């Protein structure tokens with residue numbers, strides 16, 4: 307039985323990274339969106355990525371970047387997976403040759419914000435992605451700590467699902483039961499303040515994911 311992968315996103319500090327690694331996470335996200343309070347520049351992201359052990363994937367998160375912005379991160383972290391949260395086209399996401407993930411901002415009516423289609427059509431459109439990341443529609447482009455109606459994501463999609471948006475230790479098990487994602491991704495729910503992670507919350511979140519996996523395997 308495959309265990310649910312865990313990605314912690316928006317890390318900015320070495321101490322937080324050490325705890326995340328100790329939690330056994332599979333991926334760490336660095337935010338390359340300059341308007342985010344979790345923003346880290348390419349050099350700082352590379353410094354942090356250097357500390358990752360083998361088999362923990364660095365992910366760099368963009369919102370409508372220029373080609374040069376992405377290239378600046380890839381120069382320093384060539385093996386990074388790219389995560390796109392804006393209105394990037396499939397061709398724009400795929401042009402770097404790196405693995406990439408496309409975020410869908412799910413609105414209350416099941417439509418994908420900025421795309422005027424439902425989730426199934428959106429996933430089919432981005433079929434070159436490694437996965438579709440589901441986040442709640444919010445005023446910004448994501449990372450708002452807001453959940454969406456998980457029932458909207460219970461049907462089959464053309465891509466593996468990364469469940470995200472307002473997850474924390476108290477609700478991630480329910481989200482996993484509703485969506486059966488490949489992975490879960492969290493930022494706000496493991497923070498003390500924007501960009502500053504909380505060790506206890508990181509540990510509780512990982513434990514909650516493991517407990518939900520164990521419960522599913524026993525059922």
Ligand SMILES: O=C(O)c1ccccc1N[C@@H]1O[C@H](COP(=O)(O)O)[C@@H](O)[C@H]1O
Nearest residue numbers: 315342447448449451471472492493494
């Ligand atoms: O983290 C940010 O500031 C951010 C900015 C712009 C787009 C996405 C962003 N974060 C990602 O959003 C999801 C959900 O985050 P949360 O757990 O609800 O805070 C996650 O993938 C973040 O990495």
